[in-house]
Amino acid sequence: MARGKEIIIPENPVSRFLFSNTNSAWIWLIVRLYLGYAWITAGWKKVTGPAWTGENAGAAVQGFVSGALEKEEVASWYAAFLQNAVLPNAKVFSFMVAYGELLVGLGLILGLLTGIAAFFGGVMNVSFLFAGTLSTNPLLFVLATWLVLAWKVAGYYGLDRWALPLLGTPWQRKVTNTKSDLN
Template identity: 55%
Template sequence: MKTTSDLSTQIPEPAFTRFLFADTRMNVVWTLLRIWLGYEWLHAGWGKITNPAGVWVGEKAGVAVSGFLKGALAKTQGDHPDVQGWYASFITNFALPNAELLSYMVAFGEVFVGIALILGLFTGIAAFFGATMNTNFLFAGTVSSNPLLLVTAIAIMLAWRVAGQWGLDRFLLPYLGVPGAPGKLFKHEPRSPQSPIPPTA
């Protein structure tokens, strides 16, 4: 009779993908891609924060986001709209009423993602949040550089084990660990069994 352990198996990772996404010999490639992607995010976010009109951060915060979202709603017409109905509903019921908050989140989010990627700090997580922003921009009907940035972010997410090796992750990940594999900070040394106390006479 087969037990549960006999039925549960792991599919081995192909040598090519292991080399591409987990081999430290690919450090140079992933470091260059990571820094380039980080620069793109930092440049975009910093431009929003320092915008002299203050339409992203400042007295008029939310103006730029509102204009962008209203433009997205205009793309919901026709047989093959650029913006799907469910996303238009999200824009109408959530995004537009919170345009000022989203304005700050986008501007500072882009800066934080950019800095984290450049420094190699929680690289996989930073790439995930960058990809999330790219996906939302695409859902809103804006192509621009978003497909390229999204593909690059997904690749970095797959290569998270080595993408930050030439960065702060080299020191932080062994210390903090990852889900399912705690680092030095969370590892508890097994206590040695105490010697029994000899009975008194």
């Protein structure tokens, strides 16, 4: 095999259907709405609760971090991050978590920037998992990961159907003709 020669491996029909075909969009709609509902209800409880964004903002994060730091299964590097970055800035992280959950939920329900919303939802799920909190986080992380993979079609029954063609992708620049190009 020659070095530098591009080899294209064809995509299998199942992944092509799931991640590139708009006929699979109804599957992702169900996943999106489930995840969106989970995130928006969790975020709404936090945004309207005093321990997250009200007069006691940061109290819930401090309690969560303190509980995580007591667990033996929390990795030392993550415990250091919680101790040195999150705990001293509990109020800021409290607002980030509360409004982040709400925005992820809205993005998923509306189907707007679905892949990005799912990615940030997955980041939050992983953060909660690193802190030793199981609950529904493993399931939500798996579903979010699938939505990230299906970003091209996951928001087809949503605002992405119109937003993605307008925004384009980083690897596909929009070409505009100027008068000098025509000469």
